[in-house]
Amino acid sequence: MTYQPIVPLSGYAGWKVLTRTMETQKAAFTASATVQSDEEYFRENIGNISSAEELVSDYKLLKVALGAFGLDDDIQNKFFIKKVLEEGTISEDAFANKLTDSRYSDLASAFGFDFTPPNTALSSFSDEILTQYEDRQFELAVGDSDETYRFALNVQRELPELAAEDGSENTKWYTIIGNEALATVVRTGLGLPESVASLDVDQQLTVYKQKAQQVFGSDDVSQFTDSENVEKLIKYYLLREQVMNGSTATSSSSIALTLLQNASSFSARF
Template sequence: MSFQPVLPFMGYPGWTFLSRTLDQQQETFEQGAQITRQVQNFEQKIGAVQTAEQLVNDRQLLEVALGAFGLEEDINSKAFIQQILESDTLDTASLANRLADKRYLEFAQAFGFGDFDVPRTQLSDFPTEITTAFQNNRFEIAVGDQNADMRLALGAERDLQVLSDRSISDTAKWYTVMGNAPLRQVFDTAFGMPASFAALDLDRQLEVYRDRAIRDFGTDSIEQFNQPEMREKLIRNFLIRSEAQNFNAQTSASQTALTLLQSG
């Protein structure tokens, strides 16, 4: 039986425990037989892959490739994934650029099939780049099987560090947050956004995000989350608000059930 992450507490106390034991738990998880086989197979074979078609036709390689970007649910959408991989990511009209979920763009950029005559699969450090991301994602999934909020928190911790290293404007970084569904969920919950918020015009959403960032963190720059203490505050706010929302939903459901019983 594979190792399952240990989460003895819910909410922010659970996150504190997970953060403290993360390195040890993740190392133990990655030593599991299935993860080890998948990583070794990818690292041995990906160098021979030179086209998107070759990748999508090898299910084992594709599973790791998609899993590295949290796109594992698309494993059976071979034609769609091939189109993504063959996109010219510098062309704003390409499919990878048009999709709201920017994980697809990052996926296409990582492999470079549509950008270069020689794809990035030929680089010596490419296999490790992808398998490391795959291992991280698989661990997050295992955590999410026990607590979905913890998975979102782990993803936010990772994605915000990656985002801070990108050479794009602060506005572009906010739009990247808005285009990353899991990361957006963390921000929306932490900022107390209603479900109807996503229906607003994107420019208006950006204004609200920045207003809430100033209110809760003192500045509207996404760059602040490059600091560990600011990421921790964001995740704490997310977990506390999410737990409160779940409690309120459960209380409302219980009251509804009691009302129905009394009326009957």
């Protein structure tokens, strides 16, 4: 049986409770029988896998591999995943490098089936993948209670990593735009309508950068190496979601609206 994380409140108040109890709740989740069974099987068998074909042919190993990168829904798309893994990322023309969603190139790079031997032969490999698996699966479990918290946890983990990467700021923005989970939080947190997602990617880039400049005083993604800016983004995201969804807690909604109005007034002065 898998431990189900407890989130007793909604909105930003619930987020603060979740972050305060995160360590304890995640430990309980990781210790649950289902997660332990998945991890034990992966540790015992992944070292024997030397090809993409072998990996996609083992359901239990593939489940953990995809789960570590938030690609759980692709468990039945074996031909697609095999192609991603087989071509790797070394070649610029590799299949994963052509996909907008960077999770596929991350998956291909991690397993390294375009190397001999692949990364599965490394002694540290299982620990690295299972750490990611635990993070992602905990986020999914939290999302069963409230999907907004899953998105918030994902941004808390992924955005600082992206912000710290080498490369142009525009490339980082394109990565956000191409990642639904990141884009949802950033777009909502910046106060942009969902319709922005239907624009051409270059138009989206302009809109995102302009709004980030207004709200944060900078249009650089690198500013999110600062945990305070990440928390501010998550706060705005959760408050706006709470208001848009018509929370039944009138006082909480009123507080959320006041905070957002104050934030807008502050941003307008810059």
